[in-house]
Amino acid sequence: MTVRKKIILGFSALFCLFLVWYLFIKETDYRVSFKVKAATGTIFQGIQEWSANQMINEKENYIILEKRNFDFIKQEMKRDDVQMEYTWDIVYMNDSVTKINVGIKDLNHSIYNKITAPFFNTKFKQEQIRKITDFKKGLSDHLKNFKIRIDGEGVSEETFVAYISLKSVLQEKAQKMIANDALITGFLFQNQIKIIGRPYVEVTNWNLDKETIDFNYCFPVDKNTKIVPDDIVKFKNLPVVKGLKATYYGNFRTSDRAWFALMDYAKKHNLKLENKVLEHFLSNPFNGGEELEWETKIIIPFTSK
Template sequence: MKKVIIIFCSVIILSLCWYLFIKKYDYQISFESDYGPGAVYQEVLDLKTLNSTDSLKTVTLNGWKSFNKITQTAHLKEVDSIELVWDFEALHDSITKITVRTRSTTNKFLQRLSIINPFQKNNYIQELKEDLIAFQKQLYELKGIYTIQQGEDAVTTPGATCACITSTTSIKGKAGAMIANISRLEEFLNKNELKQDGFPMVQVRHWYIPENIITFDFCFPIAENATARAENDVFIRKIESTKAISATFHGNYKLSHRAWFDLYERAKNENLSIIAEPLEVYRGNPMNGGNPIKWQADIYLPLQTD
């Protein structure tokens, strides 16, 4: 019996020493979201505060591994600075397990003693739990802002002859660049007596995934046999049809790139070779107003072909 007690006490002491002095993180919290890893990754990447109701809880981005991991420094009321490591695991096309590991960057030893003390509630962990619950609720509320529905099989993308303008911007800046160029494209069509012959498109030329930077052509389709001379920033190009996986996006077009990430994750899971040059076709006209959730965009991620 004495030997059993000694072994038990040794295990307890070793476990405490491991947690207090060796274990890398103080605490781990996991929860699920009804979005693919790419969309959730983008939401976390865009975080400026840990809780949207408290602007003092600032978040600083430290590092990332595209669609899989994000490292941040956050500031709470109960502790000046903590490190957060977010991991994203696909459980399904539209369900993601989110794991958040945390450690205090100040008073580490005292914080850990407080966490394992059964007679004391650790305020820093409690505050973090409440903030992550608020973030989980925020993710849930996104369902009222946009939806993504992936197609089951590969499809052929629409081809078109277009008048286009090229822009390079952050992914978040895509919609602003489009808005800035609408009048220029309309002016070009009017000047050359051309009619728009199809839905506006965005054809990405380069997607710099780690930096979230894109170079893209914003295009108005015109008749295939139309003739016009390139003029300063506006040029004529042919967007060729190709095989692609697809998704239907409903919502404000400034968020349509969320579908790219889900398609990217799908391609990785299904071992599909892709070309990271998404195509977006906008079937709604935001200038007409209305509820953005009714605006539709067809999203395509091209597949490599032999």
Template sequence: MHKTNLIRIFLLLLAVLGIWYFILKSYDYSISFKAAGLPGEVYQKILAFDYENLGNINDLNRTPFNEIEQQASVEGTNLEITWLFEEENDSTTRVKVLVNEENTFLSRLQLLTGSSTTQEILSQDLKRLKWALEMDTEQYKVEITGMVPSPAATCACISLENKIEKKAGDMMQTIGRLAEFMKQNELEMAGKPRIQVNNWDLPANKIFYEFCFPIGTGSIKVPAKGIYFKDFPAKNSIHAIYNGNYMYSHLAWIRILDYAEKNNHEITKTPLEIFQENPELGGDSRFWRADIYLPLK
């Protein structure tokens, strides 16, 4: 009788585990790893990463710097992927990836038998991602210096909008128009080129901004479509020095946001960037400098 009861208890536990594993469990499997950087930095890099096998990526929902929900596919198998980001310390983020395949029962059965090729392929992609995240930390540096007034200026500007990671490409495409406008109107540069972000749409990962050349005195003699003068007053701001390729200078914005939150400073999400080097001259991009300002409220 005692042996019979043990068998019944074992079968009951097995049934409960089976119901949980095949029916109640909210994901097929998870993959976790640690990455260098703040959650916001890792979040931004994952949105822009070029995977080798993971394709047809469609972002369903984003909670900036905390969570990304995606649909994707690996070799014809459709997946639902949830990325979770948790700060471990000032330099490390814990990333957890929850995965559901389109045929959940078959997927979980294959995991039990060790025959899931999709999990293996996805794991390889995530290993490459982790390696890329580690290498990225060597390509740029951010130093927050404290609170200062941002430099006031009168500028010739062009309005732009795009995904945040494409701002450097936008500037390269429009810098010639601004330079020609300056030449035709006999205007002299009175400072370094800058961008002023007027709207940072975090969920869409998009910015609406102005790319500008500071000018001295002068007037528009030869108008150019889409180019205008604008005054930028000084604003009390948190300042950071960014060294690295200007494609990734927005990662300094995230560092400033984190600094402001941890030090109880209220700021507006309207960064000002002033570029001290000309990328067209080449050189080691790790030593390019930009001064970043996020205004206090």
């Protein structure tokens, strides 16, 4: 066998192996990639919120098959006889840029799409580009509603507070606070205990996998306040916290976007943070005004290990 034939046979074998991998092993039919200036956790939450809206607007039912906070989500989507898989890889690039790779697979027409999508502007390809473009636009619009400044390492102040303990999923923290605001402020008013500062939220446990939090909703009061025993409203010192700080400007409903930014910053700079957060709300949303001027100071403590 001549050298030329050996080369041809070698390339033919490699091409056949490539075809087998591409048509039968490769997990996605088509891939869309883009970059945004957002924290990985913000994008992770955005994907889930977008999926919920797709159910309302497009009757598409999304089920999470696998996830890894905050850089990976694999979903199955069903609508009538359509069955798709979406694999979202969220890749942190630097302090302001994250890359999103979306792998898409049509479980009913996978081989056809793999053959046609690279070369032709098929209906499948057009639909997926439109869908991911809509997601990107929605995410970009959301990012205009808040600003985050990383302030670096710092400490909080010790503060004496009245508080109530609450639990919620991460996305409903603000709603939970609002629902219980009258409970704690009414108790303080009834017992003539004066509030002397803006409220805090002390997150005592943040379960990243379940996306739930245990937190104390706190109001500063004079440390010499006469303690009134109660089953719900308690009193204590918020201790000094040493950690990584940020300033968040925007609606308190999405202040967790600053948490995600701090986590990305810590990961890049090899800093270890606890799954706890202290937020100090310096603006009163009940006064209205421009949300981008509502200021919140946030600190996530360093781990003691």
